[in-house]
Amino acid sequence: MYALIDCNSFYASCEKLFRPDLKHKPVVVLSNNDGCVVARSAEAKALGIRMGVPFFQVKDFCKQHNVEVFSSNYALYADMSHRVMSTLESLCPTVEVYSIDEAFLYLADYPVAMQNLEAYGKKVKQIVEMYTGIAVGVGIGKTKTLAKLANHAAKKYPGTRGVCVLENDRWIRRLMQITDVGEIWGVGRRYKKRLSDLGIDTVYQLAICEPGKIRQHFGVVLERTCLELNGQSCLGIEQVEPKQQIISSRSFSNRITCQQDLEQAICGHASKAASKLRVQQSVCSFMTVFAKNSPFSDTERYTPISGQYQFTTPTADTRVMVAAAREVLNHIYKQGIRYAKAGVMLSGICQHDEVQLDLFDVTGQDKDCHLEEKQTALMAVMDELNKKFKQDHYQQNALFIASEGIKKEQTWQMNRKLLSPCYTTRLKDLVVVK
DNA sequence: TCTGGGGTCCTAGGACCC
DNA sequence: TCTGGGGTCCTAGGACCC
Numbered sequence: 001m002y003a004l005i006d007c008n009s010f011y012a013s014c015e016k017l018f019r020p021d022l023k024h025k026p027v028v029v030l031s032n033n034d035g036c037v038v039a040r041s042a043e044a045k046a047l048g049i050r051m052g053v054p055f056f057q058v059k060d061f062c063k064q065h066n067v068e069v070f071s072s073n074y075a076l077y078a079d080m081s082h083r084v085m086s087t088l089e090s091l092c093p094t095v096e097v098y099s100i101d102e103a104f105l106y107l108a109d110y111p112v113a114m115q116n117l118e119a120y121g122k123k124v125k126q127i128v129e130m131y132t133g134i135a136v137g138v139g140i141g142k143t144k145t146l147a148k149l150a151n152h153a154a155k156k157y158p159g160t161r162g163v164c165v166l167e168n169d170r171w172i173r174r175l176m177q178i179t180d181v182g183e184i185w186g187v188g189r190r191y192k193k194r195l196s197d198l199g200i201d202t203v204y205q206l207a208i209c210e211p212g213k214i215r216q217h218f219g220v221v222l223e224r225t226c227l228e229l230n231g232q233s234c235l236g237i238e239q240v241e242p243k244q245q246i247i248s249s250r251s252f253s254n255r256i257t258c259q260q261d262l263e264q265a266i267c268g269h270a271s272k273a274a275s276k277l278r279v280q281q282s283v284c285s286f287m288t289v290f291a292k293n294s295p296f297s298d299t300e301r302y303t304p305i306s307g308q309y310q311f312t313t314p315t316a317d318t319r320v321m322v323a324a325a326r327e328v329l330n331h332i333y334k335q336g337i338r339y340a341k342a343g344v345m346l347s348g349i350c351q352h353d354e355v356q357l358d359l360f361d362v363t364g365q366d367k368d369c370h371l372e373e374k375q376t377a378l379m380a381v382m383d384e385l386n387k388k389f390k391q392d393h394y395q396q397n398a399l400f401i402a403s404e405g406i407k408k409e410q411t412w413q414m415n416r417k418l419l420s421p422c423y424t425t426r427l428k429d430l431v432v433v434k
Numbered sequence: 435t436c437t438g439g440g441g442t443c444c445t446a447g448g449a450c451c452c
Numbered sequence: 453t454c455t456g457g458g459g460t461c462c463t464a465g466g467a468c469c470c
Contacts (some may be wrong), residue, residue: 031438031439032438033436033438036435052437052438053437055436057436058438072438074439084459096470098470099470100470101470102470185468185469186468187468188468190466190468191467191468218467219444219445219467220443220444220445221443221444243441245442246440246441247441249438250439254444293440294437324453341438374449415436
């Protein structure tokens with residue numbers, strides 16, 4: 001048995017939490033750069049504002065209907081997420097944090113829950129809401145896919161009061177018959193279309209398919225979904241593993257048209273990626289540098305550029321990685337393009353103590369252990385200081401590589417015109433009750 | 435004018451091995 | 453005339469997730 005706990009309109013709920021005046025008002029939260037709508041309160045959904053719609057298309061509509069609009073405040077959302085997750089950890093011994101606003105609980109070997117699933121589900125919902133102020137939906141089922149389905153029902157049907165337990169077979173069949181196959185975990189837009197071509201439109205029609213047939217047409221992933229719908233568990237609780245791929249990228253608020261600006265942006269991303277790498281105590285062998293203009297333009301041809309660098313010895317040293325990024329950019333840079341987005345991707349990632357040294361490395365790194373130790377120590381000091389003097393995720397670090405440039409002077413830095421205060425992570429933003 | 439930023443897994447095909 | 457059978461590793465691309 002699995003439970004899926006999912007926060008309702010998470011980002012929008014976080015914004016409402018410290019603004020009681022917004023309690024029954026429509027609220028939307030925008031993506032980075034104030035680009036798209038990525039979260040909507042129930043009231044905003046009711047107004048028909050679509051998920052993922054570019055903000056400029058609904059800006060006037062929002063004004064007309066008094067919709068409260070916010071830029072993404074990740075410092076706030078990350079902290080609230082942490083509170084929700086630690087509350088869940090106090091309610092169940094086995095928790096898998098699946099995303100910023102969702103977690104699976106494994107209930108099968110937890111008698112407290114198994115005795116009465118319905119009561120347990122209600123208790124979880126009530127306690128999370130009481131401790132954090134964030135409303136959640138609870139779905140419980142025999143497999144992860146069924147728990148997801150249950151969660152969907154808990155949100156869609158008011159009769160469930162936010163808690164749905166799938167135990168009764170007749171009930172499960174009925175729910176599957178009235179649920180669109182596209183709602184299922186693992187069925188995206190493409191698969192929905194292809195399933196429809198085969199005459200499969202409801203979850204029930206997929207559930208009664210021969211799993212082997214589904215495998216032939218769609219591969220092993222959807223076959224597992226099919227089995228999971230029938231109560232055969234194929235997906236278990238997963239441990240947190242170090243990332244196998246690390247990306248730092250962002251679009252610019254204004255287009256970039258000169259190499260120097262692009263280089264600063266790329267160096268910033270290389271530096272960010274390097275520090276992410278060190279947080280999980282890894283090193284990487286490959287770095288891909290990429291940049292592109294807008295794919296939405298009618299007048300410009302979409303022109304992505306990219307190039308890769310292989311490190312002779314896997315590294316997590318900011319200085320080495322920034323130098324590599326500059327070199328790659330020099331090779332791939334094309335003039336006359338209005339760059340809209342750029343970034344760096346790291347791969348070939350392994351733990352720092354599992355590094356295979358290069359026999360032909362001439363830098364002397366591997367011959368002189370002291371040098372390598374010094375490099376690691378330098379990075380550790382840098383991380384320590386940046387952590388200590390950290391202000392905001394998006395502000396400049398206390399220590400940084402000069403080729404990243406000065407953030408305050410960069411006109412292409414992210415737009416966040418509608419940012420709310422960091423109520424829970426910055427002392428001066430603390431709410432004052434008078 | 436203006437369109438996010440991360441990730442995962444699987445498959446097919448080519449190069450190469452014995 | 454006739455040219456095996458069984459593997460691994462890597463990469464690119466396609467699907468999905470939030």
